Amino acid sequence: MKHLLSTRDLDRATAISILDVALDMAALGTRDVKKLPALRGKTIVNLFYEDSTRTRISFEAAEKRLSADVINFSAKGSSVSKGESLKDTAQTLDAMGIDAVVVRHSSSGAPHLLAHSGWLDVPIVNAGDGTHEHPTQALLDAFTLRESMFDDDARGKGLDGLNIVIVGDILHSRVARSNIWLLATLGANVTVVAPPTLTPPGIETWPVRLSHSLDDALEAAPDAVMMLRIQSERMKAAFFPNAREYAKFWGLTAARYRKLGESTIIMHPGPMNRGLEISGEAADSPQSVILKQVTNGVFVRMAVLFTVLTGAKGDVHE
Amino acid sequence: MTATLLQPADMTRALTRIAHEILEGNRGTSDLVLLGIPTRGVTLAKRIAATLAQIDGTEVPVGALDVTMYRDDLMSNPTRATAQTDVPVDIEGKTVVLVDDVLYSGRTVRAALDALTNFGRPETVRLAVLIDRGHRQLPIRADYVGKNVPSAHSERINVRLSEIDGNDLVTIAEHTSGGAA
Amino acid sequence: MYMSNEILITGANIMGEATADILVRDGVITAVGAKLEAPEARIIDAKGLIALPGLVDLHTHLREPGFEQSETVLTGSRAAAAGGFTTVFAMANTSPVADNAGVVEQVKRLGDEAGYVTVRPIGAVTVGLAGETLADLGSMATSRAQVSVFSDDGKCVHDSLLMRRAMEYVKTFGGVIAQHAQDPRLTIDAQMNEGEVSSRLGLNGWPAVAEESIIARDVLLAEHIGSRLHICHLSTAGSVEIIRWAKARGIAVTVEVTPHHLLLTDDLAENYDARFKVNPPLRTAADVQALRAAVADGTIDIVATDHAPHPHDTKDCEWDQASFGMVGLESALPIVNTTLVSTGLLSWSDVARVMSQAPAQIGSLEGNRALTVGEVADIVLFDPSTSREWSTDDVVSRSKNTPFSGITLAGSVVHTIRHGYLTVTDGLLVDEKVVAEAGGFRG
Numbered sequence: 053m054k055h056l057l058s059t060r061d062l063d064r065a066t067a068i069s070i071l072d073v074a075l076d077m078a079a080l081g082t083r084d085v086k087k088l089p090a091l092r093g094k095t096i097v098n099l100f101y102e103d104s105t106r107t108r109i110s111f112e113a114a115e116k117r118l119s120a121d122v123i124n125f126s127a128k129g130s131s132v133s134k135g136e137s138l139k140d141t142a143q144t145l146d147a148m149g150i151d152a153v154v155v156r157h158s159s160s161g162a163p164h165l166l167a168h169s170g171w172l173d174v175p176i177v178n179a180g181d182g183t184h185e186h187p188t189q190a191l192l193d194a195f196t197l198r199e200s201m202f203d204d205d206a207r208g209k210g211l212d213g214l215n216i217v218i219v220g221d222i223l224h225s226r227v228a229r230s231n232i233w234l235l236a237t238l239g240a241n242v243t244v245v246a247p248p249t250l251t252p253p254g255i256e257t258w259p260v261r262l263s264h265s266l267d268d269a270l271e272a273a274p275d276a277v278m279m280l281r282i283q284s285e286r287m288k289a290a291f292f293p294n295a296r297e298y299a300k301f302w303g304l305t306a307a308r309y310r311k312l313g314e315s316t317i318i319m320h321p322g323p324m325n326r327g328l329e330i331s332g333e334a335a336d337s338p339q340s341v342i343l344k345q346v347t348n349g350v351f352v353r354m355a356v357l358f359t360v361l362t363g364a365k366g367d368v369h370e
Numbered sequence: 371m372t373a374t375l376l377q378p379a380d381m382t383r384a385l386t387r388i389a390h391e392i393l394e395g396n397r398g399t400s401d402l403v404l405l406g407i408p409t410r411g412v413t414l415a416k417r418i419a420a421t422l423a424q425i426d427g428t429e430v431p432v433g434a435l436d437v438t439m440y441r442d443d444l445m446s447n448p449t450r451a452t453a454q455t456d457v458p459v460d461i462e463g464k465t466v467v468l469v470d471d472v473l474y475s476g477r478t479v480r481a482a483l484d485a486l487t488n489f490g491r492p493e494t495v496r497l498a499v500l501i502d503r504g505h506r507q508l509p510i511r512a513d514y515v516g517k518n519v520p521s522a523h524s525e526r527i528n529v530r531l532s533e534i535d536g537n538d539l540v541t542i543a544e545h546t547s548g549g550a551a
Numbered sequence: 552m553y554m555s556n557e558i559l560i561t562g563a564n565i566m567g568e569a570t571a572d573i574l575v576r577d578g579v580i581t582a583v584g585a586k587l588e589a590p591e592a593r594i595i596d597a598k599g600l601i602a603l604p605g606l607v608d609l610h611t612h613l614r615e616p617g618f619e620q621s622e623t624v625l626t627g628s629r630a631a632a633a634g635g636f637t638t639v640f641a642m643a644n645t646s647p648v649a650d651n652a653g654v655v656e657q658v659k660r661l662g663d664e665a666g667y668v669t670v671r672p673i674g675a676v677t678v679g680l681a682g683e684t685l686a687d688l689g690s691m692a693t694s695r696a697q698v699s700v701f702s703d704d705g706k707c708v709h710d711s712l713l714m715r716r717a718m719e720y721v722k723t724f725g726g727v728i729a730q731h732a733q734d735p736r737l738t739i740d741a742q743m744n745e746g747e748v749s750s751r752l753g754l755n756g757w758p759a760v761a762e763e764s765i766i767a768r769d770v771l772l773a774e775h776i777g778s779r780l781h782i783c784h785l786s787t788a789g790s791v792e793i794i795r796w797a798k799a800r801g802i803a804v805t806v807e808v809t810p811h812h813l814l815l816t817d818d819l820a821e822n823y824d825a826r827f828k829v830n831p832p833l834r835t836a837a838d839v840q841a842l843r844a845a846v847a848d849g850t851i852d853i854v855a856t857d858h859a860p861h862p863h864d865t866k867d868c869e870w871d872q873a874s875f876g877m878v879g880l881e882s883a884l885p886i887v888n889t890t891l892v893s894t895g896l897l898s899w900s901d902v903a904r905v906m907s908q909a910p911a912q913i914g915s916l917e918g919n920r921a922l923t924v925g926e927v928a929d930i931v932l933f934d935p936s937t938s939r940e941w942s943t944d945d946v947v948s949r950s951k952n953t954p955f956s957g958i959t960l961a962g963s964v965v966h967t968i969r970h971g972y973l974t975v976t977d978g979l980l981v982d983e984k985v986v987a988e989a990g991g992f993r994g
Binding site for chain 3: 060137138139157159160161162164165168169181182183184185223226229252253254255257258
């Protein structure tokens with residue numbers, strides 16, 4: 053695997069292999085020395101055109117634990133704000149001899165362009181592009197699901213037969229897209245719940261079941277419910293009447309949480325709008341794995357960086 | 371052409387001898403920790419521990435030490451899958467015996483010594499291998515050897531263990547396809 | 552320099568119907584028949600070539616004034632001639648906008664000076680294309696540029712009342728409004744066809760209904776006030792249905808389709824290659840089939856290129872930052888051959904209709920565009936038997952933003968004759984000075 057651009061082009065064996073490597077990375081958390089020398093001498097650029105402190109920090113922690121040299125490049129205070137094109141920036145980084153780029157961009161497809169335009173020839177990791185994909189988030193969600201379901205027995209496993217409900221702004225969510233493809237590849241049954249205004253056209257061709265009733269979807273006692281963040285700019289664009297109504301129909305309210313069985317875990321990619329898509333009671337509940345998702349993010353990103361940056365031929369050696 | 375180096379009985383004998391030598395070198399089993407290098411090194415370490423228990427009647431802690439992330443050939447060889455590391459006890463001040471199936475260039479052991487430093491500072495580190503095939507690239511030697519096998523670079527040594535492969539057997543053959551021994 | 556007033560085209564296949572020689576003298580077709588003789592004439596051996604009246608493009612962006620880094624009237628005229636065109640209508644979205652007599656006269660003059668094609672400026676419908684107040688429609692119509700087509704192309708005249716008034720007002724001088732049908736509210740920040748592909752790629756959708764709703768409104772307005780209406784670059788199967796309905800009711804609507812909408816589909820966006828970004832967007836395979844069928848049955852009147860040159864940098868970037876549009880003058884006839892003639896949907900006389908006669912009629916050009924004695928000698932000679940993988944080398948426009956690179960297209964323009972002189976011969980453009988002189992001489 054040279055790049056990680058999307059979960060749609062990730063095959064099952066590669067996905068499971070990344071999750072298994074992440075398991076070994078997780079073991080590192082219990083040691084005194086939380087650092088591995090695998091990427092010593094490699095320079096990784098975190099190219100962030102969009103503010104995202106939590107994702108950047110997660111990648112940075114992953115890079116540092118693998119002993120890579122890290123350069124943070126954010127659109128603010130760089131030549132990007134002076135109007136330098138993505139192409140010029142990419143060619144500049146290439147000329148500096150860097151080894152990999154982790155890119156977050158508000159334009160869908162920007163990582164794809166970096167990987168395939170010929171502007172630079174290094175592994176590209178997509179850290180979220182527009183409303184397209186956020187593959188490392190989906191991998192860490194899958195890792196967290198596997199851990200929650202199988203505990204110490206997770207190694208080598210997919211998510212076959214698990215029932216996962218994804219709720220919210222599917223239309224604009226890169227997290228939802230990446231999760232839908234990856235969960236399907238790993239064998240889970242995915243139900244998406246969204247108002248019709250926030251449902252992507254053509255979703256009937258996707259490997260999901262669509263529902264417009266959160267109560268119906270939760271009635272079926274799924275293994276996990278994944279709440280998506282509602283962006284504030286959607287409030288003004290008539291996708292739904294107002295925040296109160298969104299919470300009432302599409303939010304994991306305290307009442308809905310209380311009806312939920314203990315076997316359903318609660319996920320959220322963060323940052324949360326408490327009281328909007330998720331109530332505080334649900335977010336802080338025993339079956340919430342929201343903080344575990346954050347923890348696992350570092351391990352999964354270590355596994356991804358290790359996978360794209362090592363190896364001469366890009367295939368997995370057993 | 372495939373030639374057999376160790377039959378099942380030979381292997382048992384070799385491991386029993388290694389267990390005795392460890393006891394002798396360490397003057398007993400106190401402060402002893404066996405760490406196998408995945409995958410087959412871990413199985414061998416467990417067998418040696420079982421033999422030690424038979425001889426001495428004490429349980430020696432056995433663990434696994436994955437060295438993938440410490441290798442110096444990560445960029446030149448195909449991507450390796452990592453394996454589990456499990457260091458069951460604090461190794462500070464202990465005698466650690468690293469166990470691997472085949473000793474060749476010495477680079478795996480070099481990586482293991484690096485990995486070990488992240489878990490503490492053992493009093494002594496020893497190395498036990500089932501097969502030493504020569505061709506060292508680093509100043510490393512084994513303390514306990516099941517069998518010394520002079521080999522050519524072009525040959526490949528195949529270690530089979532019943533727990534993993536269904537039977538015990540060590541063979542040597544002309545190398546035909548890619549992949550490290 | 553050798554210049555003859557006479558050209559004798561021998562053995563041409565005239566609109567795919569009969570083989571004959573064509574004699575051209577002083578800019579006019581003077582004889583058509585077998586074994587014509589003209590000792591002084593330049594001879595063009597047209598054996599195996601299809602002779603069509605010079606093509607007329609009702610929808611070209613020449614970019615001058617204001618965007619000369621993309622195209623100029625001269626470079627765009629050369630691209631047009633290379634594609635077999637002898638007349639182009641130049642869209643108004645220049646800088647300054649062609650919303651007054653001064654700008655349209657300037658564009659016409661630049662076209663006359665270049666001499667490769669007749670350049671007919673299109674006037675803006677509203678001042679600055681802002682969609683608020685009507686531009687100087689009458690002044691442009693009565694200027695030396697003789698503007699007969701008005702369009703805010705690039706933007707939709709979305710205000711219903713303004714659209715009604717514009718369509719009514721241009722009846723004064725026989726003009727027509729060419730509508731860019733796009734509901735602006737339904738296409739905020741739209742990037743590509745709304746559908747499964749846009750959803751998967753995370754690009755904002757440009758729904759078919761944003762085009763269809765405007766077309767439906769405008770045909771009803773045209774019926775109500777008894778005006779002509781022209782629809783630019785129709786792109787959806789639903790739009791075809793509305794037009795079919797409107798024509799059945801006798802509404803005076805004419806419709807164009809672009810070559811790229813006859814060939815390309817929205818899944819080409821998969822690699823985020825912005826060469827495939829265009830407005831209206833590439834649609835689905837079902838839309839492409841419906842558009843081809845609609846050209847075949849006459850629901851769609853003409854093929855027009857929407858030739859839209861853009862500098863390389865504005866295409867070699869993130870999709871949502873990239874410009875809309877693709878060049879298309881050079882490739883138009885090969886695409887029509889590939890998609891409509893080779894597939895048996897159109898005959899060569901149909902091609903003459905949809906690419907020359909009908910657009911000329913909509914644009915109120917003089918002449919019949921028939922290859923008969925007495926007609927102006929605007930002729931293209933096309934070899935349908937060749938085929939080649941298209942590349943940017945085939946693009947003579949100043950901008951190279953062709954989406955057809957790597958696609959095999961059938962046929963090539965061999966000779967183009969405008970007003971009796973060659974602008975393209977043996978597949979090569981005739982020198983600028985020679986053409987300018989010849990054009991001035993006939994001018």
